[in-house]
């Protein structure tokens with residue numbers, strides 16, 4: 001099993017799933033944010049999920065979703081985890097965990113040390129924490145913008161009680177350095193393995209997974 005666990009986010013086709021599986025990704029993300037070029041419907045995600053090999057963690061990405069939306073997604077798609085990518089409070093994280101009986105990954109955007117400190121409020125309730133770059137002020141999307149944050153912000157505080165994952169502007173060219181600086185054991189990528197917004201590139205998925213697991217200097 002690869003040392004560094006990789007999540008490929010925003011998969012839309014069976015070819016995307018095959019590329020992630022062949023490259024050894026541990027997680028795949030289905031994006032239910034309608035404005036995203038990576039979004040899928042619950043029915044599309046259900047058809048894709050059956051293509052995933054046993055043991056690959058299938059994650060539903062939602063942004064400030066209400067129970068009705070989560071009820072629909074979880075009733076149709078065989079999932080292993082829910083990723084909350086909005087302004088969900090620790091209380092909402094606990095509610096979602098209890099209601100759906102699935103592990104929850106809470107995403108926290110970082111652009112300052114204060115943001116890093118704010119993560120502590122979630123470490124006792126979220127099953128995983130995804131440390132992402134904050135979206136630029138004028139961005140349409142709350143994630144998937146290909147923007148990195150200053151990885152040195154994690155140098156002092158890179159351990160939480162919950163396992164964590166690094167995201168934000170990662171790509172095959174910089175992922176090894178990001179891992180070196182932050183000590184991340186898990187990494188997540190969306191736009192960095194695409195040829196155009198929402199179009200995954202199998203060669204970049206492969207290069208990303210190889211670079212994440214290349215021997216460290």
Ligand SMILES: O=C(O)c1ccccc1NCC(=O)[C@H](O)[C@H](O)COP(=O)(O)O
Pocket residue numbers: 009010029031033036037038061063085132141142143144145146147167168169170188189190191192
């Ligand atoms: O990818 C999207 O379109 C998206 C839309 C709305 C909320 C979150 C979204 N992506 C979240 C992810 O998990 C990304 O992998 C993460 O933000 C990093 O994205 P990128 O910088 O493009 O690798």
